[in-house]
Amino acid sequence: MYKRLPPLNSLKSFESAARHLSFTKAADELFVTQAAVSHQIKLLEDFLGIELFKRKNRALELTEFGKAYFVDINKILRKLNEATERLLALKDDLHLSISVPQTFGLQWLVPHLSEFNQLHPEIEVRLKGVDQDEGLLNKEIDLAIYYGKGDWQNLQVDCLGKENLLILASPELLAQKPVHGKQDLKQHTLLHTHTRDNWRIMSDYLKLEDLNIQQGPLFSHTFMALQAASHGQGIALANRLIALQEIEQGTLQVVLPTNLPDPKSFYVVNHLDRLDDEQIQAFRHWIINAIKKEEYE
CATH class of the missing domain: 3.40.190.10 (Periplasmic binding protein-like II)
Incomplete structure (x- = not known):
């Protein structure tokens, strides 16, 4: 694949010379001698078997083949430069x-x-x-x-x-409807996340067989359930790590001490x-x- 590719230096010299229509200006741009540019152009023409420039005294013109080739090579080298710049930017972008x-x-x-x-x-x-x-x-x-x-x-x-699963509610809610023991949970709205599984696990842990875990809203994310609990809308269950912020800020507090590990x-x-x-x-x-x-x- 790509077996008939000319040397990159020859392409760079051709593109620059064709753009400026001058070997001298191409040499200045590429930081080489005029003779080096001329040599690279000769290598490219020999490789292709096609004359790319018409050399007329001090003037330099592109042949029809040279004009067509320049349009494509100019685009290719520009894209190659852009790809290289993007790659180097990625390398430097930690x-x-x-x-x-x-x-x-x-x-x-x-x-x-x-x-x-x-x-x-x-x-x-x-x-x-x-x-x-x-x-x-x-x-x-x-x-x-x-x-x-x-x-x-x-x-x-x-x-x-x-971490353990914590039973959490706002101080305002608990002031209105205190929870002195597990039986008092039956008087509160239960807040659920994803499924009702965690409240089922908690009711089994507390041996509250008649706790109605089917009541209460269901939230897609735990942070929503915690927000609802912070606004006094019910009692939530949450991994301690997730609830630390509300506990430290005092918007939620632990309702009952438990030692039930979070299944996850x-x-x-x-x-x-x-x-x-x-x-x-x-x-x-x-x-x-x-x-x-x-x-x-």
Whole structure:
């Protein structure tokens, strides 16, 4: 394939000489001698078996073949230059593309991201929020946060910590309708995320067989359920890591002490062929340690 390609230097010399209609100006542009340009043009004409220029005393003209060839070669060299510039820009553009479930991004990563930026100002982070618990991880995404059970194959996988499911409500709601024990949950609206599974698991854990888990609105994202709970619309269940912001701000509080592990956890994942990528490993190291630090605070 591409067996009959002329030398690149000859093409560059031809394009410049044809554009200026001058070997001298082409030599100045290419930082070579006029003789070198003339030599390259001769090599190209011999390669093609076609005369490209008419040499008339001090004037230089393109032949009809030369005019047609110049139009194509000019476009090709311009595109080649543009492609090279784009590639070099990518090489110099140190950025890290991260796919993250929207709730984790809103509730934890974005509020903490300035810490990573201060540690690594040379790395530009680009976040892509996704609706799935297991988001995008392709050649355009360097690293991802997954929410699941950690059983993904052919990936570097690190758990960001095992957390409990917390029962959460606003202080205002609890002031109006206090919860002194698990039986009081029956008097409240239950807020659900994705499915009603977590409230089913919690009712089994609390041994509340008559808790009506079929009542209450269903939200597509945990951050929506937390917002609803913050506005006194009911009681929500959430992974402790996701609810830290509201708990610290005092808009939500733990309703009853429990020790029920979340069936899923958050993980940082990337492809195995990126183990030596310094940017990826820098982010992994930071987020693992940042979350671990919060566990002891």
